[in-house]
Amino acid sequence: MHDPTTVPALLDELGWRGLLYDHTDRLADALAAGPVTGYCGFDPTADSLHVGSLIPIMGLLHLQRAGHRPVILVGGGTGLIGDPSGKSSERPLQSREQITANGAALRAQLERFLDFTGPNAALVRDNAQWLAPLVLVDFLRDVGKHFSVNVMLAKDSVKSRLDAGISFTEFAYMLLQAYDFLELHRRDGVTVQIGGSDQWGNITAGIELIRRAKGAEANGLVLPLVTTASGTKFGKTESGAVWLDPARTSPYQFYQFWINTDDRDVGRYLRYFTLFSREVITGLDAETSAHPERRDAQQRLALDVTARVHGEDAARTAAEVSTILFAGGDPRTLTSHALGVLAAEIPCAEVPHAESFDTIDLFVAARVAPSKGAIRRLLEQGGLSVNGRKLAATDRAIARSEALPAGYFLLRKGARDYALARITDA
Numbered sequence: 001m002h003d004p005t006t007v008p009a010l011l012d013e014l015g016w017r018g019l020l021y022d023h024t025d026r027l028a029d030a031l032a033a034g035p036v037t038g039y040c041g042f043d044p045t046a047d048s049l050h051v052g053s054l055i056p057i058m059g060l061l062h063l064q065r066a067g068h069r070p071v072i073l074v075g076g077g078t079g080l081i082g083d084p085s086g087k088s089s090e091r092p093l094q095s096r097e098q099i100t101a102n103g104a105a106l107r108a109q110l111e112r113f114l115d116f117t118g119p120n121a122a123l124v125r126d127n128a129q130w131l132a133p134l135v136l137v138d139f140l141r142d143v144g145k146h147f148s149v150n151v152m153l154a155k156d157s158v159k160s161r162l163d164a165g166i167s168f169t170e171f172a173y174m175l176l177q178a179y180d181f182l183e184l185h186r187r188d189g190v191t192v193q194i195g196g197s198d199q200w201g202n203i204t205a206g207i208e209l210i211r212r213a214k215g216a217e218a219n220g221l222v223l224p225l226v227t228t229a230s231g232t233k234f235g236k237t238e239s240g241a242v243w244l245d246p247a248r249t250s251p252y253q254f255y256q257f258w259i260n261t262d263d264r265d266v267g268r269y270l271r272y273f274t275l276f277s278r279e280v281i282t283g284l285d286a287e288t289s290a291h292p293e294r295r296d297a298q299q300r301l302a303l304d305v306t307a308r309v310h311g312e313d314a315a316r317t318a319a320e321v322s323t324i325l326f327a328g329g330d331p332r333t334l335t336s337h338a339l340g341v342l343a344a345e346i347p348c349a350e351v352p353h354a355e356s357f358d359t360i361d362l363f364v365a366a367r368v369a370p371s372k373g374a375i376r377r378l379l380e381q382g383g384l385s386v387n388g389r390k391l392a393a394t395d396r397a398i399a400r401s402e403a404l405p406a407g408y409f410l411l412r413k414g415a416r417d418y419a420l421a422r423i424t425d426a
Contacts, residue, residue, distance in 0.1 A: 008032050010066035016278060017271040019059065019223050021197045024207065027219040030191060031068070035120060038063050038192030038221070039071035039184055041127070041177065042110065043079040044102030045094065048245035049109050051235040051257070052226060054273055054305075057113050059194045059223050060122075061275075069120040071190055072110045076103045077131030078176050081169050103128075109244050113308070123188060130183045131176060143179055146212045147205070174205050181206030182213055190218075197222045226272065229264035244309050251310040252345050255318035258302035259295070263288055266297045274304045317341050324410070325418060331388045336406035339420070343408070348420040357398045357409075357421075359384075359391065366411050366419035378413060385412040 008031035014020040030036055040056045042049065049057075060070040079099045094102075107124055114122035181203075184190035193203045203220035210218040226234040235242050242257045243249040249257075261269055267285045270276055276284075284297040299319070307315035321342045323329035334342070349366040351357065363375045363384060378384050380393045387402060387410050400423070403409055407423035 008066070010063060010068065013062050013066065014059070014221075014223075017062075018268060019055070019062070019272060021222045021224040022200065023221040024204075024219040026217065027192065027221060030217070030219050031066075035068050036192050037069040037071060037188055037190045038194055039073050039125075039181075039188075039190050040194040041073040041075050041078070041180060042106055043075035044099055044106045045079055047102045047105045048243040048248050049106060050244065051242045053244070055223050055226060056194060056196060057110065058273060059221070061113055063192075063194065064114055064120055064122060065275075067120060068192075069123070070114055071123045071125060071184060071188055072107070072114070073180060073184065074103045074107050074110075074124065074126045075180075076100060076126040076128030078127055078173065078180070079103065081173050081176065100128075105245070125184065125188070127176075127180050127183070131179070139175075139179075143175060143182075143209065143213075146209055147175060147178075174202050177202040178206035178209040181218065182209050185210050185214065185216065185218060191216075192219050192221060194221050194223065196225055198225060229262050246310060246314070250341075250344060251306055251314040252318045252321055252341055254310065255302045255306045255315065255322060258305050259298050259322060261298050261301060263292050266301060270297060270301055274301065276300070276304070321345070325416070331404060331410045334404060334410075336408075339404060339406055339408045339410075342410075343420050343422070346418045346420060348422060350424045351421050353400075353423050353425045355400045357400070359386075359396050359398055362386075362398055362409065362421055363411055363413075363419075366421045368411055368413045368417065368419050383414055386410070388412075 008028055010031055011020060011023070011028060038060070040060050042053065042056075060072065064070045076099055079102070080094070080096065103126060107126075111122075111124065116122050181190065181193055193199075193206060195203055200220070200222050203222065207218045207220055210216050228234050237253075237257060239253075241249075242254060244254075246254075258269075266288060267281065270281045270284060274281075284300060287294065288297045302322075303315050303319055306318055310318075317335075317338045318341070320329070320334060320338050324331050324334060324342070325346075347367060351362065351365050359379060360372050360375045363369065363378075364372055368384075369375045369378060375384070379391060379395070382390060382392070384391045386398055387404060389402075398409065403423060409421045411419045411421060413419075
């Protein structure tokens, strides 16, 4: 019998990180008895995950680090319907072809986080494999008989939609997710499901189905939904959602999302989204309290999460570019690659090759100000810089030799208004 005073490694780790929202009563005993196999599902309703998906991903990562086997379930079948949990209205249905393409993209993203070698190597499954061939009559007879409509109506994901209306399609989602749990139990010995706190009803439905259909015990573990201290929705910026796909959200923009974390949130996010130790995070908490202006915790958070999602090179480049734009770094330290990354984020104009460039024409070409007259006044007032060098009123020409790698000039108006000009045939 498991000693209740001994907390299994997984629950202890999730607990101090604030990631343990709730779990079934017998989960601790199951974890203490030996390695378990646990899964989390991701429906491919878009061709990329977003930063909100990182919480359940980190849940699987901690599961594996505690010696258990993680299973990623890509919802190629359930994605055709859509989970009503947390949704205020019916979402538009997508084609099978789109769901298949989305699923392949999600799988590639998810595979970056887990270890697919060793004794507890991660597995990837797609529920289209068993949901697509289902015969409706057989499904209703073998699975539907185990579900009470009254109980389903009491689930939060359904109850919250009753006034606005919920289709039978979305109402049936709970049965399909429960069936996923049963199938993964049969195929891979899965006995634990992980999800966000809004998934509790779906998870407990699967636990009950396994008990009724197989006479076996299963458990659930739910993680918190992320909130921000300011009350804004986590993972949203003025330009929209923050995606893991670099084509949707560039590594630089991704880094900026984390570097801009509120001081009130950064300690919590370090616990949620990094693998830093308690000692390191406690130290960063103290640093934030003593010297919030340094933003050391935000820098560590941004660099770590960006490296995990986009790779160390992309994270390092994003940090270099960020330092130049916002922390007074020296532009002459930038590589041609970093300048190319920067060119995708700020205005960039091309100028024909010359040995010397008229200062006003250079700034006009980059559209730093609306007219030559405005540029001239800024120059006379000391409001312009090139490559970090503040220009004097007499600096009417910029030599080609001053260009940064790949023929770039970094132009600045005032404190934070940047643009690039690039010599076309450099």
